Amino acid sequence: MAQTAGIGHNSAAGAQLKSIVERIERLEEEKKATADDIKDVYAEAKANGFDTKQLRAVVRIRKMGQQKRAEELAILDLYLHALGMEL
Amino acid sequence: MAQTAGIGHNSAAGAQLKSIVERIERLEEEKKATADDIKDVYAEAKANGFDTKQLRAVVRIRKMGQQKRAEELAILDLYLHALGMEL
Amino acid sequence: MAQTAGIGHNSAAGAQLKSIVERIERLEEEKKATADDIKDVYAEAKANGFDTKQLRAVVRIRKMGQQKRAEELAILDLYLHALGMEL
Amino acid sequence: MAQTAGIGHNSAAGAQLKSIVERIERLEEEKKATADDIKDVYAEAKANGFDTKQLRAVVRIRKMGQQKRAEELAILDLYLHALGMEL
DNA sequence: CACTGGAAAATGCCGC
DNA sequence: GCGGCATTTTCCAGTG
Numbered sequence: 001m002a003q004t005a006g007i008g009h010n011s012a013a014g015a016q017l018k019s020i021v022e023r024i025e026r027l028e029e030e031k032k033a034t035a036d037d038i039k040d041v042y043a044e045a046k047a048n049g050f051d052t053k054q055l056r057a058v059v060r061i062r063k064m065g066q067q068k069r070a071e072e073l074a075i076l077d078l079y080l081h082a083l084g085m086e087l
Numbered sequence: 088m089a090q091t092a093g094i095g096h097n098s099a100a101g102a103q104l105k106s107i108v109e110r111i112e113r114l115e116e117e118k119k120a121t122a123d124d125i126k127d128v129y130a131e132a133k134a135n136g137f138d139t140k141q142l143r144a145v146v147r148i149r150k151m152g153q154q155k156r157a158e159e160l161a162i163l164d165l166y167l168h169a170l171g172m173e174l
Numbered sequence: 175m176a177q178t179a180g181i182g183h184n185s186a187a188g189a190q191l192k193s194i195v196e197r198i199e200r201l202e203e204e205k206k207a208t209a210d211d212i213k214d215v216y217a218e219a220k221a222n223g224f225d226t227k228q229l230r231a232v233v234r235i236r237k238m239g240q241q242k243r244a245e246e247l248a249i250l251d252l253y254l255h256a257l258g259m260e261l
Numbered sequence: 262m263a264q265t266a267g268i269g270h271n272s273a274a275g276a277q278l279k280s281i282v283e284r285i286e287r288l289e290e291e292k293k294a295t296a297d298d299i300k301d302v303y304a305e306a307k308a309n310g311f312d313t314k315q316l317r318a319v320v321r322i323r324k325m326g327q328q329k330r331a332e333e334l335a336i337l338d339l340y341l342h343a344l345g346m347e348l
Numbered sequence: 349c350a351c352t353g354g355a356a357a358a359t360g361c362c363g364c
Numbered sequence: 365g366c367g368g369c370a371t372t373t374t375c376c377a378g379t380g
Contacts, residue, residue, distance in 0.1 A: 007256040014256040020306045021257065024299060024320055031295040035356095038288045039377090045281045049274075051169065052378085056354080057162050059285055064155050071148055078141045094343040101343040107219045108344065111212055111233055118208040125201045126362095132194045140363075143369090146198055209372090228336045230373075232344070240347075249315045257319070260327075296356090304367095317358070 007013040046052050094100040129139050181187045216226050235243055251261050268274045307313050322330055338348050 007252055009256065009258070011256075016309065017253060017256050017311070020302060020311070020316070021320060021323070023302050025323070027295055027299045027302065028320075028324075031292055031299070034288055034292040034295060038285055038292070041281060041284050041288065048277065050278065050281065051165070054162070054165050054169070055278075055281065055285075057158065057165060058282060059289075060354090061155070061158055061162065062282070062286070064151065064158065068148070068151050068155065071144065071151065075141070075144050075148065078138070078144060082138060082141070094339055096343065096345065098343075103222065104224070104340060104343050107215060107224070107229070108233060108236070110215050112236070114208055114212045114215065115233075115237075118205055118212070121201055121205040121208060125198055125205070128194060128197050128201065129362095135190065137191065137194065142194065142198075143362095145195060146202075147370090149195070149199070225336050227374075228333065228340055231337050232340045235341070236344075236346075246315065249312050250318050253315055253319045254322070257323075259323075307366095314359080321358095 007017065042052050042055065045055055094104065129142065132142055133139050181191060216229065219229055220226050247261075254261055268278060303313050303316065306316055334348075341348055
């Protein structure tokens with residue numbers, strides 16, 4: 001409740017808020033641009049006769065493989081710690 | 088905008104809405120109860136000397152394995168269809 | 175050494191671990207079933223012309239309580255005003 | 262038969278597929294990096310006393326536009342009133 | 349053009 | 365109380 005008195009329109013907090021929001025919006029644009037690039041790649045692949053559904057499945061499976069490996073490493077780590085050994 | 092005139096407090100739509108919300112809330116209680124049961128199992132395991140973090144990792148890995156198998160089946164399916172073969 | 179450190183898969187601890195994992199997985203299936211029921215209710219509501227997004231909002235608000243809801247709104251309002259926007 | 266049907270891993274199509282998947286994965290890493298930057302900004306904001314949940318709400322509202330925002334509020338309001346609640 | 353499913357975002361939760 | 369993880373919710377593209 002400390003702040004409910006209001007962030008004055010021109011106060012320092014207000015300026016900070018504005019800066020934060022703008023930085024986020026800038027980064028989100030950037031992210032969207034990359035997402036669009038990805039779409040373009042899929043579209044191009046499709047134009048070359050690839051089935052995008054399959055393609056996406058391949059990418060997904062590969063990512064899952066990575067995740068699983070990471071998970072297994074994490075587990076190994078846990079066991080090692082449980083045995084009092086460091087990595 | 089068709090409905091913006093209002094769902095009368097006692098109208099049919101109002102009664103339906105009430106019913107829907109209550110059904111959802113009932114099911115969510117049920118779900119929460121099950122979630123609490125799961126917590127209890129973890130707590131009991133912990134009391135018996137198991138490390139819950141490890142335990143959770145094990146459960147997660149097992150689930151990922153299932154998912155991965157399902158994904159791979161789905162891909163196989165896609166390929167078979169691509170070859171004009173049915174499952 | 176692996177044998178000494180690990181929980182042999184025939185040991186008492188191993189049996190207990192197996193039991194724990196199975197109980198958890200059983201309960202998680204149950205939870206998922208209830209979650210699916212909830213989805214069904216939302217789907218039915220949608221078929222009857224309700225806006226599920228707002229329906230979810232209603233359920234969330236009811237669960238949250240007016241108290242917290244009001245607090246959150248106050249902060250949101252504060253931020254928006256600081257940026258020269260209206261609620 | 263597998264050879265006939267599949268994309269041999271030395272074929273032109275295979276090379277193209279490899280290139281496509283690699284491009285996608287590269288872009289997805291890039292996207293993730295930007296997403297992490299965004300997280301950092303929220304974390305910094307939090308460290309400065311801002312409520313990240315409402316901050317996210319602000320960003321969402323700005324992206325959405327007053328038009329849609331008003332429409333959603335109208336429906337929510339309608340539902341809440343039908344249940345005898347206030348916004 | 350609504351529906352389905354899949355990717356992404358957001359919220360909540362648990363352990364430290 | 366915070367960071368990370370898991371779940372939930374929302375969004376969006378493809379498809380009939």
